[in-house]
Amino acid sequence: MSVASLLKGNFMDGGPFFMTLHYIMWILVILFAIRFLMNYYSKNKDLKKLFKFNSTIIFIGAFGFLLSLFYRYLGVYGALSSIEVAQDISPSLILGGLRVSFIAPLYSLFLFLVTSLIWFTFWNKIQE
Numbered sequence: 001m002s003v004a005s006l007l008k009g010n011f012m013d014g015g016p017f018f019m020t021l022h023y024i025m026w027i028l029v030i031l032f033a034i035r036f037l038m039n040y041y042s043k044n045k046d047l048k049k050l051f052k053f054n055s056t057i058i059f060i061g062a063f064g065f066l067l068s069l070f071y072r073y074l075g076v077y078g079a080l081s082s083i084e085v086a087q088d089i090s091p092s093l094i095l096g097g098l099r100v101s102f103i104a105p106l107y108s109l110f111l112f113l114v115t116s117l118i119w120f121t122f123w124n125k126i127q128e
């Protein structure tokens with residue numbers, strides 16, 4: 001299985017709307033990191049902009065993680081409501097649904113870990 005097919009499958013399983021938001025957040029983090037580095041290595045460093053870019057990067061990561069947890073609990077709530085109505089559901093079906101509900105939080109947790117590392121690295125650069 002290739003990485004592209006795995007990402008496509010997880011994109012569809014995790015919910016296209018919220019997974020699209022996660023990919024947009026990845027793009028925003030990369031753009032803000034590039035802007036930070038361009039400003040940091042320019043001759044006219046603006047510390048105020050550096051702090052702004054750095055805090056925006058960590059905010060995007062934290063917001064993405066919280067958004068995915070909200071989405072997960074929303075999905076689990078809907079699934080539990082359906083189970084309550086159906087009453088007789090196989091355990092493998094329930095576990096499969098729980099596995100799928102972890103896709104978006106796993107992607108956003110990885111985003112949050114990366115943004116935390118970027119934030120910490122940039123914070124140390126600002127403090128120099």
